[in-house]
Every structure is written in C-alpha cells, then in structure tokens.
Amino acid sequence: MIKKRRKIFVRFTIIAIFLGLMPLLLVVLGLFSAMENQFTRVMSENYLQMVSSLQDRFENSFNSYDSLTKLTYYYTTPNDSVFNIKNFYSTSFRELINNKNSSDVEAFLNNILNVDSSVKGIHFITTDDEYHMDRINTFISDEDAYYDIVKTDTYDPLSRYLMIYPPHETNYFPGNIATTFTVARNYFNTSASIDSPEYIGTLFIDVDVQDLRRIVSSYTPEHGETIVFMVNGECWLSSDPSLEGKSFDPASLMKKGDMMFYDTYDRYGMGTYIIVTHSALFASVSILYSLSWLLLAISTALFVGGMIVLSRRLSKPLDGMMKEMKRLERGDFDISLPVEREDEIGELSQRFNEMSRALNEYVDKVYRSQLKQREAECTALKSQIYPHFLYNTLEVIRMTAISNKDEKVALMIESLSEQIHYLIGPVSDFVPLSKEIDIVEKYVFLLNARISGHIDLSVSFDGLDLEIPKLILQPIVENAYIHGIKPNGGSGRIAIEVERRNTKAFIRIMNNGVGMTPSELEELKRRFESDAPGIRDEYNWKSIGLKNVYDRLELIYGKGFGLDIESLVDVGTVVTITVPNKEYMGDKNDKTHNG
Incomplete structure (x- = not known):
C-alpha cells in the first residue's frame, strides 16, 4: 500500500510539473518565435538597404567610367596652358587619326589618363593604328597578352554601349603590373550617316580594381556574411577571395537556413549579393537566447524543487498515519495522531x-x-436438559399405549414427538425437501386425528431433494386448513407438487378451500410488503406464518425468488415457492405420499 501511495504522489508531482511548466514553455517558445520573426524582418530590411547601397556605389563607379570614355568627343590643345575644352566632332577626330598626328593623340590619351587616379592604362585602337599608354610607358611589351584580354567574346566593334572586361593583370606593360578591369567604347563618324556610321576606333581604359574593392571593404562583415559582386555571371569581387574569377549561380552558395539579399543592374549586367548564414544572422541575439533558456532552467528547477517539497509535506503525515494504522492492525487501539x-x-x-x-x-x-x-450458549446447554426430559416422558407414554395395544395413540405421540424434536431440536437453516414434507405429513396426521373432517394430502416430486429453508411448508399447510378448508366444512384436499425448470425450482401448495376475493388477495400481498408481522383483526394477528415465510425467502434468496399466491373464490388457493434449483443428494426415488 505504501508503494502504491508513493507512486500516486510521484504521478501527482509529474503531472503538476507538466501542467505548470508546459504553459511557461509554450509562452517562451512563442516569444522566441515572435522575436525571431521580428529580428529576421528587421535584419532583412537592413541587409536590403545595405545591398542596395553597395549596388548604387558600384553603379556610380561604372557610370563615371562610362562618362570618362565619352571624353573623346571633346578636344584640348596640348599647347594651351589652360585646359580649354571645346566640342570635338567625330569628323575632326577622324582627321586627327588619319593625319597620324601621334603627339596630339598621345596628348589626348594622357589627358584621359590624368582625369582619374584609378586609371592605370589606356589604349586606343583603330583599323590602321593603335596607341597604348600607362603612367610610365607609351607602349606595351606583350601584345599577345593584351589581345588575349580584349579580343574576347565581350568585344563587339559595332556596339554603341560601354563594354566591360573582367579583372586581369596588366602584365603587357613593362615593369608596371597591376590588377585592373577594362572598360571600352567604340567611336564612329556620324557626320555621313547616322544609321550606318563609319567606325573610327575603340578606346580601352584599364581601371584599378582596388577602386571597386574599396567599396566592398567599406562594409566589414560582422556576422560572417559573404558579399559577392558579379558582372555578366562572373564573380569580380567577394569578401571570400576564393570565389573571385569564377562563374557560378550565387544561390549555389546557400545552405539550408541561409538567406540571400541582392540587387541587380541590367545596363552593365552586374549584381550585388549578400549571403548570410542562419547562425551568423542570429549571432547577435544568441546571448539573449542563452539567457532566456538559463532563466527557464532556473524557473524549472525552482518549480520542481517546490513540487518535491510540497509532495514530501503531503506524504510525511500520511506516512505517520500508515504507521499508526499498522498498530491498529496489531490490535493497539490506544493511539492518537x-x-x-x-x-x-x-x-x-x-x-x-x-x-x-x-x-x-x-x-x-x-x-x-x-x-x-x-x-x-451455557444457558442453551442447560435448556437442552428439558427437551430431553420431555422426549423421555413422551416415549414412556407411547410405550404404555403400545403395551395397552392402543396403536393410534402411540402413533400420535410418536408424530408429536418428532415435530417437537424438529421444532426445538438442533438449529439448522436448510433441510432436505423430503424432511420438510415428512414433517408436513405428520402434521396432517395429527390434524386428521383431532378434527371431525378429513384432510387428503398428496405429494409429488422427482425424488432429487432440494435444500430449502426450514419450516416453510408447514405454516402454509396450516394456513390452508385454517383459512381455506376449515371454513368450507373441515374436509378438503391439499396437494404439494415440485417442478424443476432450468435454474429454478417451483414448490406449489394447492388447496380446494373457500379461496379469496381479488380485494382480499390484494390486501394480503400488500401486507407482505409492509413491516407488520401479519394481518390484525379485532382479536389477534392472523397470517403470521405466511408473512414469516415471505420475509425469510426474500431475505435468503433476494429478487427473482420467494412466495407468490393465486386464489379464486369457491375454487381454492395456490401458493408457489420459488427457490434455486440446487439438487440435494438424498433419496432419489420418486415418491407419492397420501395421508
């Protein structure tokens, strides 16, 4: 019992902990989820602004180089001390090229070279001639290396837009190697025909890639982000140098849980991408998460500890009570908690x-x-002496009647002696049906000896005895004579039949007396259900024997068994006793008794 009770307290503690912590856990998880969503939204907005800002700076740089390539439409005489810009028509520029005035062309190229410090080299190539210049040299030392760069699929002599070449080294200039990217523009003579202009040449400008790298390095990754700047599908610059110079889809860099923010510009075919890992994105709030889980763990520990203390406070007095109960089991009732x-x-x-x-x-x-x-019990033992004395006295009288050859008196005394012995003899709740019938027969014999009429008793049953309560037939037979046959002249017939049907046995006591009216029968049954011992007239109680039998059967067997009465006026009365069909191993021969 103690183990079972302890299990109940353990179960109570577990359920209490579960019900107490589950709402707290759900609230914490809900707050975490809301905070994560809010943080993700804010960080997404920040990264979108960041990538847009980077893209704008890249676009501004390329727009400045686009404007730089248009300086060929302006002319400055090298002899002027002041830079005097005037409109330089393509026809004049074509004449300058045709006249092969190299000093003027070099002065023009040098002027463009000095406009922007990021320009590391400049090249102008016509159909007949070509010019190369950096800040030291006016020639290139490795034409093959140079043309491997400019004579690619990117080069289009008919394009009227800015052409862009990926980063490369200027190893074609002697002694001045730098990493640059190249922008180029074709020039045409539009004075003759706008639809089919005459090709003049192409201007190539080598720009130091550090100019763009400074844009990337101006943003220092704080959470392990990867910044990628791509032009025409090729990675030019990245916070991860191993990616530079490779062609790939930026989305291929993403892993599960990563986020990518980007902005593109179709004019130059360029795009800026920032890839952020999930762990890097939430690195700044990881301390807050850890602190929250720590507070949750402390709350859980306090709650569990409180429940354990409460459980012990509940179980301790019960343990003491169980110990006192064991003293009760041992018979010690002088205890007090x-x-x-x-x-x-x-x-x-x-x-x-x-x-x-x-x-x-x-x-x-x-x-x-x-x-x-x-x-x-001692008194009862003493009282047994008196019936014994009565039996001996009746036996002396019977033997005297026999000696006087008065057999009827002797038989009457024997029947009376057996009935007295049956009534006040050894106490037994159940007796065989055959024994009960034998007593009824002796009762009818004595009854016929003292009345003027005659009672004809017949008994029929299958010989398999039943165990029935003692003294349930004799009161019914007596009642049949007093209230049925006696008012009808004193002579009549009483029949006892036994019928077995499945689990029940039915004992019917029938008489051909005066019977009862329906109202009398209803009154009798109503009295059976009352607490009165019988039916009282002005002189005495009557039907006490029937009421006693009814109450005993109901008490012993319960519902479905007991006593029932049917009666018709001038026909007779049938009393049916229903008992369980339990065979009694006695005399198994069929018997028919006639008295």
Missing part, C-alpha cells in the same frame, strides 16, 4: 483519531457481546 495543521491533512488526522476511538469502543462492545453470547 498529532493534529498540527488546519488543512485537509489536519482534518484527516482528526478523523483518524475519531475512528480509532470508535473502533476501540466497538471492540469493547463486541467483546462484551461475546461474553453475553457465551453465557447464552
């Missing part, structure tokens, strides 16, 4: 003390009743 609390446990202790006192009083009462019972 201390009532130190005003809650349910204290009330339970108080009720336990009241129970122990009541048990002590009850045991004393039972002990005294047992003493009285023993005294009654």
Whole structure:
C-alpha cells in the first residue's frame, strides 16, 4: 500500500510539473518565435538597404567610367596652358587619326589618363593604328597578352554601349603590373550617316580594381556574411577571395537556413549579393537566447524543487498515519495522531483519531457481546436438559399405549414427538425437501386425528431433494386448513407438487378451500410488503406464518425468488415457492405420499 501511495504522489508531482511548466514553455517558445520573426524582418530590411547601397556605389563607379570614355568627343590643345575644352566632332577626330598626328593623340590619351587616379592604362585602337599608354610607358611589351584580354567574346566593334572586361593583370606593360578591369567604347563618324556610321576606333581604359574593392571593404562583415559582386555571371569581387574569377549561380552558395539579399543592374549586367548564414544572422541575439533558456532552467528547477517539497509535506503525515494504522492492525487501539495543521491533512488526522476511538469502543462492545453470547450458549446447554426430559416422558407414554395395544395413540405421540424434536431440536437453516414434507405429513396426521373432517394430502416430486429453508411448508399447510378448508366444512384436499425448470425450482401448495376475493388477495400481498408481522383483526394477528415465510425467502434468496399466491373464490388457493434449483443428494426415488 505504501508503494502504491508513493507512486500516486510521484504521478501527482509529474503531472503538476507538466501542467505548470508546459504553459511557461509554450509562452517562451512563442516569444522566441515572435522575436525571431521580428529580428529576421528587421535584419532583412537592413541587409536590403545595405545591398542596395553597395549596388548604387558600384553603379556610380561604372557610370563615371562610362562618362570618362565619352571624353573623346571633346578636344584640348596640348599647347594651351589652360585646359580649354571645346566640342570635338567625330569628323575632326577622324582627321586627327588619319593625319597620324601621334603627339596630339598621345596628348589626348594622357589627358584621359590624368582625369582619374584609378586609371592605370589606356589604349586606343583603330583599323590602321593603335596607341597604348600607362603612367610610365607609351607602349606595351606583350601584345599577345593584351589581345588575349580584349579580343574576347565581350568585344563587339559595332556596339554603341560601354563594354566591360573582367579583372586581369596588366602584365603587357613593362615593369608596371597591376590588377585592373577594362572598360571600352567604340567611336564612329556620324557626320555621313547616322544609321550606318563609319567606325573610327575603340578606346580601352584599364581601371584599378582596388577602386571597386574599396567599396566592398567599406562594409566589414560582422556576422560572417559573404558579399559577392558579379558582372555578366562572373564573380569580380567577394569578401571570400576564393570565389573571385569564377562563374557560378550565387544561390549555389546557400545552405539550408541561409538567406540571400541582392540587387541587380541590367545596363552593365552586374549584381550585388549578400549571403548570410542562419547562425551568423542570429549571432547577435544568441546571448539573449542563452539567457532566456538559463532563466527557464532556473524557473524549472525552482518549480520542481517546490513540487518535491510540497509532495514530501503531503506524504510525511500520511506516512505517520500508515504507521499508526499498522498498530491498529496489531490490535493497539490506544493511539492518537498529532493534529498540527488546519488543512485537509489536519482534518484527516482528526478523523483518524475519531475512528480509532470508535473502533476501540466497538471492540469493547463486541467483546462484551461475546461474553453475553457465551453465557447464552451455557444457558442453551442447560435448556437442552428439558427437551430431553420431555422426549423421555413422551416415549414412556407411547410405550404404555403400545403395551395397552392402543396403536393410534402411540402413533400420535410418536408424530408429536418428532415435530417437537424438529421444532426445538438442533438449529439448522436448510433441510432436505423430503424432511420438510415428512414433517408436513405428520402434521396432517395429527390434524386428521383431532378434527371431525378429513384432510387428503398428496405429494409429488422427482425424488432429487432440494435444500430449502426450514419450516416453510408447514405454516402454509396450516394456513390452508385454517383459512381455506376449515371454513368450507373441515374436509378438503391439499396437494404439494415440485417442478424443476432450468435454474429454478417451483414448490406449489394447492388447496380446494373457500379461496379469496381479488380485494382480499390484494390486501394480503400488500401486507407482505409492509413491516407488520401479519394481518390484525379485532382479536389477534392472523397470517403470521405466511408473512414469516415471505420475509425469510426474500431475505435468503433476494429478487427473482420467494412466495407468490393465486386464489379464486369457491375454487381454492395456490401458493408457489420459488427457490434455486440446487439438487440435494438424498433419496432419489420418486415418491407419492397420501395421508
């Protein structure tokens, strides 16, 4: 029992912890989820602004180089001390090229070279001639290396837009190697025909890639982000140098949980991408997460500890109560639990003390009743002397009648002796049906000896005895004579039949007396259900025997069994007793008795 109770307290503690912590856990998870969504939204907006800002700076740089390539439409004489810009028509520029005035062309190229410090080299190539210049040299040392760069699929002599070449080294200039990317523009003579202009040449400008790298390095990754700047599907610059110079889809860099923010510009075929890992994105709030889980763990520990303390406080007084109960089991009723609390446990202790006192009083009462019972048994043993003396006296009278050859008187005395012995003899709740019928037969014999009429008794049953309550047939037979046959002249017939049907046995006692009216029968049945011992007339109680039989059968067998009466006026009465069909192993021969 103690183990079972402890399991209940353990189960109670677990359920309480579950019900107490589950809402808290759900609230914390809900707050985490809301905070994560809010943080993701804010960070997404920041990264979108960041990538847009980077893209704008890249676009501004390329727009400046686009404007730089248009300087060929302006002319500055090298002899002027002041830079005097005037409109330079393509026809004049074509004449300058055709005249092969190299000093003027070099002055023009040098002017473009000095416009922007990021320009590392400049090249102008016509159909007949070509010019190369950096800040030191006016020629290139490796034409093959140079043309491997400019004579690619990117080069289109008919294009009227800015052409862009990926980063490369200027190893074609002697002694001045730098990493640059190249922008180029074709020039045409539009004075003759706008639809089919005459090709003049192509201007190539080598720009230091550090100009763009400074844009990338101006943003320092704080959370492990990867910044990628791509032009025409090729990675030019990246916070991860291993990616530069490769062609790939930026989305291929993403892993599960990563996020990518990007902005593109179709004019130059360029795009800026920032790829952020999930762990990097939430690195700044990881401390907050850790602190929240720590607070949750502390709350859980406090809650669990409180529940354990509460469980022990509940179980400790019950343990003491269980120990006192063991003393009760050993018969020690002089116990009392201390009532130190005003809650349910204290009330339970108080009720336990009241129970122990009541048990002590009850045991004393039972002990005294047992003493009285023993005294009654002694008295009963003494009273057995008197029936014994009565049996011996009746036996002397019977033997005297026999000696005087008066057999009827002897038989009557024998029947009376057996009935007295049956009534006041050894106590037994159940007797065989054959024994009960034998007593009824002797009763009818004595009845016929003292009345003027005659009772014809017939008994029929299958010989398999039943165990039935003692003295249930004789009161019914007596009642049949007194209330049925006697008012009808004193002579009549009483029949007893036994029928077995499945689990029930039916004993019917029938007489051909005066019978009862429906109202009398209804009144009799109503009295059966009352607490009165019988039906009282102005002189005495009557039908006490029937009421006694009815109550005994109901008490012994319960519902579905008992006593039922049917009666018709001037026809007779049938009393049916229903009992369980339990065979009694006695005389198994069919019997028919006639008295």
